[in-house]
Amino acid sequence: MIAPTVAARQFATFDHFSDGRAAINIISGGDAAEQRRDGDFLDHDERYARTDEYLDVLKHAWRSREPFDFEGRYYRVKEHFAQVQPLQAHLPIYFSGSSPAALKVAGRHADVFMMRGEPLAGIAEQIAAVRAAAARHGRAGAVRFSLSVRPILGATEAEAWARAERIRDAVRARLGGARPAGGMPQNTGSQRLLEFAARGEVLDSCLWTGITALTGASSGAAASTGIGGNSTALVGTPEQVADALVAYHRLGVDTFLVRGFDLLADALQYGSELLPRVRGKIPASIPAAALAPF
Numbered sequence: 001m002i003a004p005t006v007a008a009r010q011f012a013t014f015d016h017f018s019d020g021r022a023a024i025n026i027i028s029g030g031d032a033a034e035q036r037r038d039g040d041f042l043d044h045d046e047r048y049a050r051t052d053e054y055l056d057v058l059k060h061a062w063r064s065r066e067p068f069d070f071e072g073r074y075y076r077v078k079e080h081f082a083q084v085q086p087l088q089a090h091l092p093i094y095f096s097g098s099s100p101a102a103l104k105v106a107g108r109h110a111d112v113f114m115m116r117g118e119p120l121a122g123i124a125e126q127i128a129a130v131r132a133a134a135a136r137h138g139r140a141g142a143v144r145f146s147l148s149v150r151p152i153l154g155a156t157e158a159e160a161w162a163r164a165e166r167i168r169d170a171v172r173a174r175l176g177g178a179r180p181a182g183g184m185p186q187n188t189g190s191q192r193l194l195e196f197a198a199r200g201e202v203l204d205s206c207l208w209t210g211i212t213a214l215t216g217a218s219s220g221a222a223a224s225t226g227i228g229g230n231s232t233a234l235v236g237t238p239e240q241v242a243d244a245l246v247a248y249h250r251l252g253v254d255t256f257l258v259r260g261f262d263l264l265a266d267a268l269q270y271g272s273e274l275l276p277r278v279r280g281k282i283p284a285s286i287p288a289a290a291l292a293p294f
Contacts, residue, residue: 001038004054005080008061012086020087025094025114026051028102030187048101050074055093055109062086094146098126098188107133110143112255116189117149117232119196119203120247127252146255147248150233151241152208153269164235167261168210175215190217193232205244206236242277249282 002010007024015022028051029035032043042050053072060068061082070077095110097103106113113130115123127145134143152167154160194217197209211231234241245256258274260266 004057004075005061005077005082008058009082009084011091012062012082012084015086015088015091016084022086022088023092023094023112025096026055026109028097028105030097030189044099045101048097048099048105052105052108055105059090059109062091063089096189098192102188103129103133106130106143107135107139108137110134112144112146114146114148114257115253116193116230117147117207117234118192119207120251122192122196123147123248123253124251144255145253146257147245147253148230148257148259149207149245150211150230150260151258151266151270151274152233152235152260153238153241153266153274155237157236157240160235160237160240164208164210164233168214170261171211171214193217196232202235205247206234206240207244208233208235238273238277241274242281245278246281 011022011024028047029040035042035047040047050073053074056072057070057075057077060070061080062085064081067079067081068077069079090111092111093109094112094114095102095106096114097106107130110130113126115126118126130143130145131140134140152160152164154163193209193212196203197213197217201210201213202208209232211233215231217231234244236244248256256278258270260270
């Protein structure tokens with residue numbers, strides 16, 4: 001929602017404040033009604049075309065050591081020069097989106113491609129599509145992959161599933177019967193999650209789609225719950241969930257964003273019971289920062 005040259009300066013400054021640890025997650029917008037509330041009336045594919053330009057300007061501002069001009073469809077810049085450049089040569093760009101338009105941008109720009117918790121076959125499909133798109137821009141092997149999922153842990157498998165049911169009851173009560181208007185959500189990622197949810201409530205070893213089906217994988221319908229479209233869960237004992245995460249790692253996922261439904265209690269439980277098991281099963285070459293709870 002801010003000009004790319006302004007964002008470039010802000011993130012360069014933040015990179016200095018954070019001692020070279022900044023990264024940026026670029027979101028193009030997944031729902032036309034939500035975008036219009038902020039004055040954005042571009043359609044889906046145009047939003048991604050604009051993102052492509054945005055990132056061109058952003059990266060040029062980070063790298064340029066002299067004033068530059070840019071003439072595009074969505075942005076025009078005359079003699080721009082940022083007096084602050086980031087400490088990193090290139091701030092990592094996190095990106096997501098499952099549509100052809102999104103994959104095209106990811107192939108050109110993404111350093112880390114972010115995915116929601118889909119079955120193993122769906123994740124393998126997305127990884128292959130992004131790698132193919134990146135290869136068309138001479139970036140084969142340049143993209144890393146992140147998986148976002150909500151583990152639900154229990155001392156026993158039965159205890160974990162009982163907790164999952166309590167969470168579903170609580171989400172149902174908070175929704176108060178609200179469901180997304182107009183049928184299927186507009187963004188492709190949510191559509192994919194609903195398609196998987198229609199195949200079954202439990203997929204692979206322990207991927208649970210119960211909250212996905214309840215909320216329609218919609219950020220609008222689930223706003224009161226704080227869940228949004230990122231609604232799939234891995235349910236089981238810490239050992240079972242760790243094995244599930246390792247299975248994703250074998251496909252090419254090397255960053256896990258795990259968050260729960262009870263944020264503080266779950267973060268403590270992940271740190272004490274889940275992440276040590278994952279680190280024990282995944283080679284030590286994976287940095288600890290890639291396995292941190294958020």
